[in-house]
Amino acid sequence: MIRTEHLTKDYNGRHAVDDLTMEIGQGEIFGFLGPNGAGKSTTILMLVGMIEPTAGQCFIDEIEVARNPLKVKDIIGYLPEDVGFYGNMTAEQNLDYYARFYPMEASERSKRIKDLLELVHLDGVTQKAGEYSRGMRQRLGLAQALINDPKVLFLDEPTANLDPEGVREYRDLIAHLSDEGKTILVSSHILSEVREVCKTVGLLVKGRLVAKGTIEDVARVLGPADGDLIQIVLETEEQLPRIEDLAIVSMETDGNRAMIRATSDIRSRIVTTLSEQGVHVREISVCTPDIEDVFMSIYRR
Amino acid sequence: MPAGLLVVAHKEFVDQLTSRRFLSIFALLLMISALGIYGGAEDYNENLASYSEQLQSATGNDPYSGSLSEKISPLTIFSKMSDYIVLFGTILGIAMGFDLISKEKEEHSLKTLLARPVFRDEIINGKALGSVLALAIALGTAVAVSIAILLLVGIVPTLYDFGAILVFAVVSGIFILVYFSLALLMSTVSKDSGSALITTLIIFVVLSSVVPILGWAAAESITGTPPASPVSAATGSSSIDAGSMQAYQDEMQSYWAKRSAFSSAINLLSPDLNYEKMATAITDPTQAVTMDNNPYSFVEGPPETTPDLGKLLDAIWANALALFVLPCVFFGVAYAAFMRTDIR
Numbered sequence: 093m094i095r096t097e098h099l100t101k102d103y104n105g106r107h108a109v110d111d112l113t114m115e116i117g118q119g120e121i122f123g124f125l126g127p128n129g130a131g132k133s134t135t136i137l138m139l140v141g142m143i144e145p146t147a148g149q150c151f152i153d154e155i156e157v158a159r160n161p162l163k164v165k166d167i168i169g170y171l172p173e174d175v176g177f178y179g180n181m182t183a184e185q186n187l188d189y190y191a192r193f194y195p196m197e198a199s200e201r202s203k204r205i206k207d208l209l210e211l212v213h214l215d216g217v218t219q220k221a222g223e224y225s226r227g228m229r230q231r232l233g234l235a236q237a238l239i240n241d242p243k244v245l246f247l248d249e250p251t252a253n254l255d256p257e258g259v260r261e262y263r264d265l266i267a268h269l270s271d272e273g274k275t276i277l278v279s280s281h282i283l284s285e286v287r288e289v290c291k292t293v294g295l296l297v298k299g300r301l302v303a304k305g306t307i308e309d310v311a312r313v314l315g316p317a318d319g320d321l322i323q324i325v326l327e328t329e330e331q332l333p334r335i336e337d338l339a340i341v342s343m344e345t346d347g348n349r350a351m352i353r354a355t356s357d358i359r360s361r362i363v364t365t366l367s368e369q370g371v372h373v374r375e376i377s378v379c380t381p382d383i384e385d386v387f388m389s390i391y392r393r
Numbered sequence: 394m395p396a397g398l399l400v401v402a403h404k405e406f407v408d409q410l411t412s413r414r415f416l417s418i419f420a421l422l423l424m425i426s427a428l429g430i431y432g433g434a435e436d437y438n439e440n441l442a443s444y445s446e447q448l449q450s451a452t453g454n455d456p457y458s459g460s461l462s463e464k465i466s467p468l469t470i471f472s473k474m475s476d477y478i479v480l481f482g483t484i485l486g487i488a489m490g491f492d493l494i495s496k497e498k499e500e501h502s503l504k505t506l507l508a509r510p511v512f513r514d515e516i517i518n519g520k521a522l523g524s525v526l527a528l529a530i531a532l533g534t535a536v537a538v539s540i541a542i543l544l545l546v547g548i549v550p551t552l553y554d555f556g557a558i559l560v561f562a563v564v565s566g567i568f569i570l571v572y573f574s575l576a577l578l579m580s581t582v583s584k585d586s587g588s589a590l591i592t593t594l595i596i597f598v599v600l601s602s603v604v605p606i607l608g609w610a611a612a613e614s615i616t617g618t619p620p621a622s623p624v625s626a627a628t629g630s631s632s633i634d635a636g637s638m639q640a641y642q643d644e645m646q647s648y649w650a651k652r653s654a655f656s657s658a659i660n661l662l663s664p665d666l667n668y669e670k671m672a673t674a675i676t677d678p679t680q681a682v683t684m685d686n687n688p689y690s691f692v693e694g695p696p697e698t699t700p701d702l703g704k705l706l707d708a709i710w711a712n713a714l715a716l717f718v719l720p721c722v723f724f725g726v727a728y729a730a731f732m733r734t735d736i737r
């Protein structure tokens with residue numbers, strides 16, 4: 093549903109997005125991760141047809157965005173990071189204005205606006221948008237992104253400014269939209285937020301996509317490549333004997349438990365060694381590197 | 394017409410007509426125009442009474458009655474209105490345009506708007522169209538109220554007068570558009586509305602006040618000092634021959650004609666002067682053909698009869714062109730700048 097081919101955007105000779113090639117399938121909730129300034133928003137702006145790429149192409153539902161921006165805008169919804177509205181108009185008036193750009197009958201428009209305002213809990217609010225709190229603006233932002241019942245939704249830092257209740261409602265909404273078969277791209281620099289709603293993620297650093305897959309996959313791929321050691325957690329029935337293996341860098345024992353740091357996954361060798369010594373293994377597992385730590389180390393690069 | 398353009402234009406039109414800023418300035422313009430027209434109408438009636446008296450004296454075969462001036466046109470009443478339009482029209486134009494784009498940038502609504510299936514040019518064109526329609530309604534109302542006042546005080550314009558009033562309204566509209574398009578340009582290129590307003594006001598002062606002064610001074614520096622009078626040259630001599638005097642007069646006439654031409658050319662940059670000349674051409678054509686596009690002087694006295702259209706057009710075509718070209722240039726640059734605006 094979303095596809096980029098060698099997508100590149102330069103600003104003043106610097107690559108804001110560098111040779112980005114990726115594909116996001118229909119119905120997928122994809123998390124676009126990366127530190128501030130990684131190029132996430134720039135990528136989204138190219139995908140929604142607001143800026144043209146310096147090189148490469150991007151497609152939404154097989155429509156090339158740069159060639160047919162209006163066709164693409166017909167089928168997408170976009171919540172910008174710093175969403176803004178007309179302060180002199182109510183939520184309903186703002187949504188009505190945006191809805192008029194789509195081929196919708198007045199009755200359909202009216203019903204859609206009513207439903208969306210209920211969905212984001214802004215129904216019955218008579219204040220002008222200029223008097224809204226940040227959270228209310230964010231909720232109205234979600235509503236405007238859904239005004240045309242889009243196939244693809246781009247959400248740039250969607251939980252910014254939302255209170256815990258708002259965040260919970262947002263997560264429910266994303267799940268609901270996913271059930272409807274919509275493809276959703278969520279951009280955020282907050283891993284925990286993306287982790288909650290996204291099935292797959294892509295990590296963008298300095299304009300380049302450094303990893304893509306499930307969060308665990310990405311963490312696993314990035315962890316060892318960073319030079320980190322594999323941590324093996326071991327628990328036995330009996331007292332743990334000393335284990336000799338060239339791959340073991342360190343071993344901390346505590347009775348029948350041990351934390352082994354090794355250069356590779358030597359679990360099968362450990363089990364064999366212990367079995368030969370008549371020691372029964374109760375549990376042995378690779379301790380996955382802490383995902384937050386892995387992402388933080390990438391962010392700091 | 395593209396649907397997006399109409400949606401934007403409709404919103405802009407409603408926004409303008411319901412904005413307190415627009416309504417306040419419009420109300421002020423309306424009130425002052427009405428008062429000006431009312432005062433002008435009273436003067437006109439007095440002048441008309443005096444003309445009737447002159448006419449009676451002339452038809453009574455009075456040998457001392459002298460020559461009869463032309464009948465006064467009710468259009469002269471509108472010359473006062475043009476003064477008010479120069480002031481309040483300028484304010485209205487600037488007020489309508491200075492935050493048209495910058496406010497969208499400040500409130501971050503531009504990105505939300507551009508996420509719709511609408512081309513960028515439809516946005517700026519729609520905004521301009523909506524504002525121009527609002528301006529047309531404001532100006533149309535002001536002129537309609539003025540005509541109503543004329544009719545109320547018993548002055549019935551002829552069909553020719555109605556046509557001239559219509560042209561006056563169009564020219565006034567174009568004049569206001571000059572400052573509206575300038576404000577729109579500044580709104581497009583400035584970071585915020587405050588900077589846009591200040592820059593617009595500075596350029597307004599330059600175009601309306603500095604250009605005429607600079608024009609005159611620049612013309613003087615280009616053409617040099619006036620030729621020396623043979624009277625001062627012949628100090629000590631008791632007589633100046635007629636040939637020298639004639640040559641001096643010709644030289645002097647040529648010098649002032651040249652200086653005036655330079656000044657007029659520079660003054661074409663001033664929308665206020667162009668508008669004043671255009672408005673004068675409509676309300677008082679005899680004055681317009683003698684104005685040298687310089688606010689400080691007349692080349693010669695006004696003719697005794699109303700000049701024909703050809704002569705009138707000959708006198709004002711450059712001003713008309715300049716008045717029309719300026720808003721086109723400002724809007725063209727604003728359009729180009731908006732199309733290239735970095736949306737990040």
